[in-house]
Amino acid sequence: MKFKLIIPSMFISAMAFSKTSVSGYVFEDINKNQKKENQEKGIEGVAVSNGSQVVLTDKKGKYSLPIADGQTIFVIKPSGYMVALNQNNLPQYYYQYKPNGSPTDFKYKGSAPTGTLPKELNFALYKQNESKNFDILVFGDPQPYTEKQLDYFKRAIVNEVKSSKKSAVFGITLGDLVGDNLSLQKPYAEVMKEIGLPWYNVMGNHDMNYDAKEDALSDETFEANFGPANYSFNYGNVHFIVLDDILYPDPRDAKGYWGGFREDQMQFIENDLKYVDKNKLVVVSFHIPLEHTNEDNFRNSDRQKLFDALTPFKNALLLSAHTHIQQQIFYGKAQGWNGSKDLHEYNVGTTCGDWWSGTSDEIGLPTSTMRDGTAKGYSFISFNDNQYQVRYKTAGKPEDHQIQLYVPKVIPFPSKTSAKILANFFMGSKKDKVQYRIDSGKWEEMEYSETIDPNFANAVFKWDATDKLFPGRRPSNPEQSKHIWIGGFGNKLSLGRHKVEVKAQDMYGNEFTASENFEVQDQIIIP
Numbered sequence: 085m086k087f088k089l090i091i092p093s094m095f096i097s098a099m100a101f102s103k104t105s106v107s108g109y110v111f112e113d114i115n116k117n118q119k120k121e122n123q124e125k126g127i128e129g130v131a132v133s134n135g136s137q138v139v140l141t142d143k144k145g146k147y148s149l150p151i152a153d154g155q156t157i158f159v160i161k162p163s164g165y166m167v168a169l170n171q172n173n174l175p176q177y178y179y180q181y182k183p184n185g186s187p188t189d190f191k192y193k194g195s196a197p198t199g200t201l202p203k204e205l206n207f208a209l210y211k212q213n214e215s216k217n218f219d220i221l222v223f224g225d226p227q228p229y230t231e232k233q234l235d236y237f238k239r240a241i242v243n244e245v246k247s248s249k250k251s252a253v254f255g256i257t258l259g260d261l262v263g264d265n266l267s268l269q270k271p272y273a274e275v276m277k278e279i280g281l282p283w284y285n286v287m288g289n290h291d292m293n294y295d296a297k298e299d300a301l302s303d304e305t306f307e308a309n310f311g312p313a314n315y316s317f318n319y320g321n322v323h324f325i326v327l328d329d330i331l332y333p334d335p336r337d338a339k340g341y342w343g344g345f346r347e348d349q350m351q352f353i354e355n356d357l358k359y360v361d362k363n364k365l366v367v368v369s370f371h372i373p374l375e376h377t378n379e380d381n382f383r384n385s386d387r388q389k390l391f392d393a394l395t396p397f398k399n400a401l402l403l404s405a406h407t408h409i410q411q412q413i414f415y416g417k418a419q420g421w422n423g424s425k426d427l428h429e430y431n432v433g434t435t436c437g438d439w440w441s442g443t444s445d446e447i448g449l450p451t452s453t454m455r456d457g458t459a460k461g462y463s464f465i466s467f468n469d470n471q472y473q474v475r476y477k478t479a480g481k482p483e484d485h486q487i488q489l490y491v492p493k494v495i496p497f498p499s500k501t502s503a504k505i506l507a508n509f510f511m512g513s514k515k516d517k518v519q520y521r522i523d524s525g526k527w528e529e530m531e532y533s534e535t536i537d538p539n540f541a542n543a544v545f546k547w548d549a550t551d552k553l554f555p556g557r558r559p560s561n562p563e564q565s566k567h568i569w570i571g572g573f574g575n576k577l578s579l580g581r582h583k584v585e586v587k588a589q590d591m592y593g594n595e596f597t598a599s600e601n602f603e604v605q606d607q608i609i610i611p
Contacts, residue, residue: 104150104151104152106148106201107146107149110126110141110159111127111145111206111208112124112125112127112211113209116208118208120204126141126146129162130145132149132157133158133355133356134149134150137355138356138358153182154181154301156179156311157179158315159177160318160356161318164213166212172274172283173276173280173282174310176311177315177317191266191295192267192305195308214320215320216468217466218319218466219253220465221252222257222258222464223241223256225405225436226241226434227262227263227290228262228268228436231268233436234268234275236440236449237436240449241435241461242278242279244480253282253319254283256369257276257285258286258432259286259287259288259290259291259371260289260371260405262290264290266291266306269309284369285326286327287306287330288371289330289341289371291305291306293305299331299346302332314352320467320469321467321470322364322467322470323360323366323367324367325366325367327353327368327370328349329344329382330342331346342383343372345386350389353390357396365472366397367401367472370403371404372406374387374404374429375431388420391415391421391422392422394423394427395423398425399470399471400427401472402428404429404430408436408437409456409458409566410431410458411513412428412431412511412512412513430463430474432463433460433461433476435461435462436460437454437458437459440557441556442556449480450557453559455559455561457536457540457562458508459481459488460479462476463475463476473594476510484596486598487510488507489505489584490508491505491584493603494603494604495573496605497604499575499576505520505571506535507588509569510567511567511590518532518569520584520586521584521585523582530569530570534568537562544558544560544561578604579606580603581601583601584599584600584602
């Protein structure tokens with residue numbers, strides 16, 4: 085097909101570039117050589133997209149789509165099939181059309197020129213058994229700024245996960261794969277391959293090309309290393325959508341970034357969901373959380389459009405990271421969500437914790453507890469048909485380490501004191517039930533309170549009290565936690581040792597416990 089090729093400046097929108105069409109087949113790759121051969125039949129009803137439009141293959145597995153310079157054509161993996169993986173276990177489901185390549189004056193390289201389109205662009209799939217009951221791994225913000233921090237990530241997270249990944253079938257990292265130094269993206273991918281699972285990646289605000297003058301070009305290096313920043317796929321009875329929700333430069337003032345979506349992204353979401361069974365669970369992954377009290381962090385109109393697109397689905401889950409805290413967010417009618425039940429956004433704790441800060445542990449890894457007192461770690465999501473449960477795993481701790489207690493070591497006799505018992509339930513939300521008892525007494529309700537975690541506060545302020553600097557970086561200042569519960573001691577405790585026990589039940593009905601000892605001592609009277 086003949087077409088006119090326009091050579092634009094790097095600042096002109098990619099959608100204004102040369103336009104043509106692309107066609108080919110989605111086929112079952114029986115011998116897994118990535119080539120369509122005569123005996124290999126096309127697969128009907130598979131969705132293919134150019135990043136805004138979505139079409140289904142016909143009876144012969146054929147599709148046709150318009151394509152413009154800068155777009156990526158990708159197959160939306162159907163359930164029961166898999167695509168090839170590259171040497172770093174990154175799924176190969178796409179073809180980037182960048183005949184002139186990425187801008188050459190960017191600090192970090194993007195894609196080399198792809199040249200003309202192939203006559204036929206085919207996508208190979210092969211069958212795999214997919215249970216409707218499966219687990220995935222979810223990482224928030226590894227965010228290494230240096231090779232040393234990438235080594236922290238490898239030793240603190242990857243080494244643990246690769247030996248304890250259990251039944252996980254793939255993983256997702258929710259952005260900020262690196263910390264501005266995009267030359268670390270490939271080394272990050274090489275570290276991640278050791279986990280031994282297919283791995284999907286979300287673009288974060290620290291994964292961008294800051295040289296870009298328009299948002300459509302801010303992901304050039306990310307795309308070169310990981311593929312499209314907006315895509316979807318299916319597994320079991322779950323439809324996964326991955327989105328770049330960072331607008332850069334900020335369209336309000338061309339400085340910094342803003343949470344939101346471009347129009348072509350919204351078109352993709354809407355067109356993609358047209359072909360998704362309403363009985364499926366839809367999981368949408370992005371970097372910047374949607375929650376906000378004003379528009380400083382996220383554009384309200386874009387959040388509402390996403391809500392409207394998801395409204396027909398009874399089961400949906402949002403996944404985000406970015407904040408370096410952990411929280412459960414629920415949207416209802418007051419926030420513009422009109423679904424049949426509240427929409428849950430899990431704002432995931434980060435693998436780097438508080439940016440690899442704090443004093444080091446016995447193997448030289450920064451403690452790096454998050455500002456809300458959540459220990460650094462990662463999550464498992466277990467899917468049962470179109471339902472889900474989330475479990476947080478603290479790095480370097482047993483699986484049942486879900487609650488961190490703050491209990492004063494000593495209180496005076498009689499035990500009437502202003503001191504309090506605090507429980508930080510990492511996966512907790514205001515909706516959850518947390519109880520405590522002392523010395524096997526009666527279980528009593530603890531009071532939910534959005535306050536700072538005193539354990540974390542102590543870990544921070546010791547940096548200010550020392551007369552000799554600790555190695556490493558002072559942690560960030562404490563921030564109010566969304567998962568703290570408080571209880572008192574009462575005034576009837578006898579002298580001696582006592583034990584406080586706490587139990588918490590999460591939104592899925594799972595129960596967790598923790599305990600600490602303390603002592604009641606005679607009050608010293610000052611004459």
